[in-house]
Amino acid sequence: MTRLLIAAGGGGDAITAAMVHTALHGRRAPALVLTYAWERLVVDPVPGPRGIADFTALDRLAPHLALVTAHTAPKAPAGSLLPRLAGGLWPALGLLDPYDGTVGLTRQIQAAAHWCGADRVDLVDVGGDIVARGDEPTLRSPLGDALVLAACAATNLSTSVYVAGPGLDNEVPRSVLAPRLGAPAFALAPEDTEDALPVLDWHPSEAGAMLVAAARGVRGACGTRDAPAAVVLDDSSPLVYRLAVEDALRLSPLAQALALCPSLDAAEKVSQAVCGFSEIARERRRAALLPPPAAPRPPREPDVVLDRYLAFERARRAEGLAYVTTRRITEDLVLTPTEADALYASLATGSPTRRVAPLWRLAPA
Template sequence: MSTLFVAAGGGGDALGVLLARRVLEPEMDDGDVFVSTCAWERLRIDPVPGPRSRGDFIGLRLVDGVRAEISTTTDTLPPGRSVLPRLAGDVDARLFLHDLADGAVGLAEQLQHLARALGADSLTVVDVGGDVVARGDEPGLLSPLADSLTLAAALRSGLPVRLAVVGPGVDGELPAEQVIAILGGLGGTQVGTLGTADVDRVGDSLGWHPTEATTLAAAAARGLRGAVEMRRGQTPVPVSEASATVWRLDAVVTYDFPLAEALINTRSLGSAETIIRGITTVDELDYERRRARERREIPSRTVTAADIANASLARGASHITTRRLLEATSGDVPSYETARFDGLGLWALEALARG
């Protein structure tokens, strides 16, 4: 059975697919790997809150008459930006763009078209961290919209759907034990563990890509153990053996995923956002809108990497992501490599604290 991989939340999950590809589909040749993703970048990369649509890109290649495939010559219309064209040039797989503008109904049609054009007879939705299994009332939940909308569209497509979770808990939302318990209760199984060879295959991309969750899964595969300070300065995220595991649910039933079920008939991103806002206490689009206003209105502070490192150490963290470091210091990333963990976007706090 050939499959179209669908990144649940965006470019970080797309890189997560490629990190876990050997575990998920060990018999698949690299050139046969198809990954569809939305473009939703952090504000430091794309100053416009929310995901981009296909119409925000130029240079997408035609797939059966529809502009959908990302290449190194693909670009975004100003003021938007995306790292996806660079990723397309780094990896030995084909990357495709889908968008969330027309809700689950429109996205389901996009996935149907892509699968048919590529000869794929199933969809494998991949989420790094596992917040896609959230019920909606979890206190650590930060970004349910894209994941749940993507899963809803996959289920609406009429194609067989599998769900894969790479690195339970590494997104800093639901704890690993909770993700694993939910997956196990639904019949999911651990299908493998990431190894250093998996990281080596995408190591160049992990060196520059802003993803935090996929970086933590890769770091766990390379032996990192500890706790990592991540976006928004939440409680440091534990990195353990479980952080390098890959889980899969082969029978995905709509009613087992209440957030996706609530979104399955949506026809716009706005209506999906309204529904999520009514079910949960978080809305990542509202958060981005607020942060975008703050970036314009609040003067930048002078905070050094050493300042952040000492504060993070006091909170029990051992490492910090590049994204969090940039977020907290307004761009003060150390130029030296001695603090960096194995070429990834992680920094040892004790080394940073010494300056």
């Protein structure tokens, strides 16, 4: 039997699903992870998720089941890291296409279960917004999680919902989630992260990076991109909680309201009614404000980039941070790929204690 897992959100949840699978069944147990191609505008400038029609060279195993491989490619102008992720993770990756709403996702999950020979599903979320009630002031992206939760409930397959690292996505705080989750089922261990660690050298998932770091023993305040507060990594950060799908569904008014939803457009309207916003509409507004692509510029001298980093490091230390994500550095300093590669190589070799993979330790003043 091939185990069937579902990543509740984007690439970070797919990486987390692979780690949860390793913890439960071992590194090389056959598995299929279904995941959205729903990525930040820095990766995919087209708002909303990508569907089957947005890719070439998908491996169509059944009418409602498409695998993403290293040979798959998004159709321009869309972008996606899923093909590269498919080449870097051990489990196979299947594409979740939400354009036919909960009804379509239910068919896709059932087709995947049939292909796997599986009679159960493990639904995995890093951070915990899958059990959001919809009115939390810091909630930003509940729709994808709620859609797959509603779809899993509709399949009649036995489903466990795993929440890893509550609060690590910097949406619903851990203190708010804790009463909803009960006792932890297990903690991710360093050996569970071995396959994910090299992926996070290039993948921008900050929640995934912090979960891996916490599982490997990193403790302290970590700064992420575009978040109001630091995430504190402590002994609770690598914990994983297990809920029955029925219990998770009771906690999510949005997932309940999405039952039998026939399209993504209809799901947007439901999200607006339940949560007061549509994250896809937010993406459309942000995409409309994006400046046109800048003309390529020559890379700055390594010494100039290093000086900028050292000033950044001092400022973050003054804020009380001990660690930062790679994405935070890259985006705050507006680094080109060439500049980023040179800076990270310089930091890793010149001061080896700065690299605490997949995070960066801020040197003390």
